[in-house]
Amino acid sequence: MARVVVNVPAEAKKGEVIEIRTLAGHPMETGFRRTQLGELIPRDIIRTLVCTYNGVEIFRADLHPAVAANPLITFHTVATESGTLEFRWTGDNGFSATQSATIKVV
Amino acid sequence: MKRRAFLLLGVAGVAHAQLPPNIQEIRKQALDEAIRKVVGEAQVRPGRVKIDVPPLIDNGNTVPLAVEVESPMTQADHVKAVHTFPERNPQPSVPPVPLGPRAGKARVATRAGIADTGAVTPIAQMSDGSFWSESVRVIVTLSACLEDGLI
DSSP: OOOEEEEOOSEEOTTOEEEEEEEEOOOOBOSOOBOTTSOBOOOBOEEEEEEEETTEEEEEEEOOTTBOSSOEEEEEEEOOSSEEEEEEEEEGGGOEEEEEEEEEEO | OOHHHHHHHHHHHHHHHHSOTTHHHHHHHHHHHHHHHHHTTOOEEEOSEEEEOOSEEEETTSEEEEEEEOOOOOSSSOEEEEEEEETTSSSOOEEEEEOOGGGSSOEEEEEEOOOSSEEEEEEEEETTSOEEEOOEEEEEEEOSSOTTOOO
16 A cells, blocks of 8 residues: 555635645656666556545546656645545556545534 | 768768757647647637746756646636646646636646756636646756656
């Protein structure tokens, strides 16, 4: 299981725009590099990150070889209600990781 | 064949093997094509988009990159997607990041790999169908993607 970290504010006012930061441990091998023997290193990247807020999808990103290793992705959303945010990363070679965070909206 | 002519031929041959003479043209075409694919016939206007990227990059493998778009992010007027085009990357078109009114604020940040000195062009697609962009020139000293650097 890959190491993933998400940073979601524990508490927010209703309607407030909150910043969410996510980080996944992954080499993000681009498929353009070669070994010292000149062989192409096959691509191995995370393909998508999906974030749902109480079951509703709020953010989705298709990742790309141009995203650096250990992809850090920061985005925003409106805090509507208390609940959980689920994050799911999927990638090449069957890579899959999930993480969740709870938020209290006052 | 005279010796001098033969040598010149050799030099020209090596240079030709390394890169096509119109490489600038080819790169520009690839970038234009990638952008055209996204925007279609629409006009891309400068403004509203702000990209936050260091102008001098020591290591192109990990470049902090943030794109922010001026928009109220309401149902009627919001940013639909943010596209980014790093000019000299092997694949100059990065898949768009879709956004919507739910985001509250049109700002996304990540760390990217940038292959070489050139322009980085974010393009924002608005809900009314218009496109806005900004272009920033960055200098990369250590190239990403290819250890030896691009030609």
